[in-house]
Amino acid sequence: MDKTHGQHHLILTTNGAAGACAAAAVLMRYPDAHIQFTSPRHLPKALESLPEKGTPMAVHLCGIGISTPSDELTTGFRLLAKNITITWYSGKEHPDVAQYIAGHKTQIRHKGSAHSLTTQVILDALKVNGSARSLLLMELAEEAQSSKTARSELHRYCHDLVQAANRRFFFFGDDTLNEKAIRFLAGLENKSNALDTAVEHYRRSPDALYPLGSSPAMKTLRAHIGRLGPVPEPVLIVGPTGSGKEVMAKALHITSGRTGAFVAVNCAVLGGNPTLVEDRLFGHVKGAFTGADTEARGAFEEAHQGTLFLDEIGELPAEVQAQLLRVLEEKEIRPLGTMKTRVVDVRIVTATHRDLGRMVAEGKFRQDLFYRVNVLLVRVPPLCERLEDMKSIAAHVVSELEKSKYTLKLNKKDWDAIQRYDWPGNVRQFLNVLKRAAYLKYPVAEIIDEESRHSRLDASIEASSLHTIFFPESIEDVLPVKEMYRTYVQHVLGLFEGNIMRTARALKIASNTLRKYLL
Template structure:
């Protein structure tokens, strides 16, 4: 490597040895561009160096294997024609068979050492001996897989800094291999090289990795949409502001909410999900469930009861399907977000609460606001930090990563699922109205039933064809009041009872206000609502 070379590229792998090997070069040339690649993509990565501006004069390949020698030869030929000098390093034995080929077209540095990093340190000794020793030891332990055993038997022998950087690289590598997130890996590489300082976000990342390993709640997938979503999660997690997650049913909104919680300072405290849709249209019931009650607040309330806000104290409350809350409770929710105080049912005394609110909905909230079903001020407060979860059909390239995770879970339970190319073709051809949840259900059905995925998907098609949607429900309600065919005409009493129930729901269960709007007494309203069974 030329000491005065200003333009260069480093190609490395996504593991700890690759990171440490690249770090050796970065300590000398911190401005060089780093490509994270693999044995299957190294040819394309080499060609990508030609698109850099300014074009590099050197390219250094750190321990990357070779899957397609013809493709690699073609790429190396193109770089030589362009005047780019290539050096290929391997400190282990897996490139021995390609040594003659590499020696003909580039500088091949291949020796049998403990790791690729050991070879880079031999070729380019570091002035910082402690940094060099750290990189050498981290890469050796990665190659030999010895750190975990040493931790369990003699953890006091592993220096704290050593353990921290090991886990930082492992966490970044896990994110790269599972999700294709290159940026966190590159930042970790720069930190282990000593080029940029370690921050609080890195310490949080290591804490989460040590607690959860690769099982951390993060939306799976390597598509641009999911990479962007995970980047937003990383940015917004440390904030204490409310967040609104938007997306269709089954897209994984609760998983996003859990990831936001796990990346926050509240991660050691409760994460409490609440399905607002099951609270119904009864405002008093919703008030009790969310904010609690005092003794005597209603018949049978002999002692005080905590609501969800107090149960989630210090942690995160996830309000799923927040648009289904009655309007009076929406007013209370806005006050809690603004003032961080709740008023339990049966009292006027407010209590302080320390809870982060994350809300989610599949509805079009601006349309709900225009229709009078959602408070405009609550919408404005929640929408300061929105996160959108994409449709599964818009990111089908993530299906493989999701299927891999499900197959691993099924395998641990004793069920096997094999997917052929014809299965993947069927996956790509289906529109997946139920999104990721539906896809996972189909995978599990195929495994449990012992059928192929295509057979399970055909069952799903038949079931989905009969499943009602929100649009179907609204259409049926419209037909009840505006029939177009003789068989759709219903008895007048049934129509009146249905209308009064709907009116009561609109007023959040407040009988007095609903009766006033309908122009009837509360007793009349009660007779029509309570004395006649709902359809």
């Protein structure tokens, strides 16, 4: 903490651009001050955590309004140790602060204005205005207050850096980037690869890439991912189909700080052809096989200095499992058609819905590879274990649909149907049902009813062999052609992660035709 005349300085501020600008303004005067993030609701708890003894401390409250009962807040102030002095800065965006202080006797000092933003109040009070840096902070604060478009690339960079830091803190409880972002705004931290990477991830990664939900299970999972992200060891993600394993893999990549790309490979889609799998993973040189007219990079090279996500790793052929183990141990690949190796720097994340331990016992998966990919473990809970997350997931889907001019409204009947259904397809199925209801303009409850009937049929079909489906041995085995079409289309839609347009292109049918098959 900054020491001025024997005092430590602590900044209490909120997440968001306004709080960041206000805290940066204080840092311009006290560059070694410690930063602690709180909110109006949690301010009494933050005050309670301040030390009771020790070196005198000056606490700067900035960017914080009032949302807790005034008596609770007043009690928090009155219990402060005598070695603590508090200055509360507030501008026109927080008129409640001035009203509170006027009506309560506390030991805090107030610096406020009914006409200026909090950042300007701080710059004036601490006499650090008049510089290019203070002008930048005021412009950023004004843009945050009015939701104006960033007026320059520097402004956009600062805005996106703060948003990236806020998002990391909200989802993963990691405030290290938040502090770096504020110090950058104050001119105390230079641009770096780490900051640039955070901004780049933010710009190309919508919120949908993050694990949504506020249930205890998801909060714990996000915190776990936040801790594992920077660790350069392989991660194995386990969970049922549709639970969001790829979302977790992307979150691990974003929190890793790695500058390379995130590359996903679905091993199940590649099938059991070793040559095809090797080509996708390791690439090939020109002339490696008939039709190889040009050199092609594999997934490992595409993910150099980034993250390679191998989904459904249990489906890899035995020959490729051996090669993958060698790559993980030696950190180099050999493309098809050459004996020369190439060094790669890749963080491996794998996922499966199968029991790899049992596959090892049955001789279907290499034990040494299992231990190599299972250094760190992430378990994704099924949707049935976190039903309280469904409203936040639905709210996000509704918001995304509105951007595409589709509307979706959920009434009590819809929510009753949502709560009754067991969601065997987990989050992916829930998302697909909501989107289908919006696209087809049907009530969600009706879509769920159809889904339930088809699930029973699908369970019956799954119990049958493919041979019986396509070559029925008796009249009783014959299925309507429409049901066969629907089963196949649903399966392909799952391969494309529920993307209707890509599925339609692959099947060479119109998207409207595809939607008809799904009902």
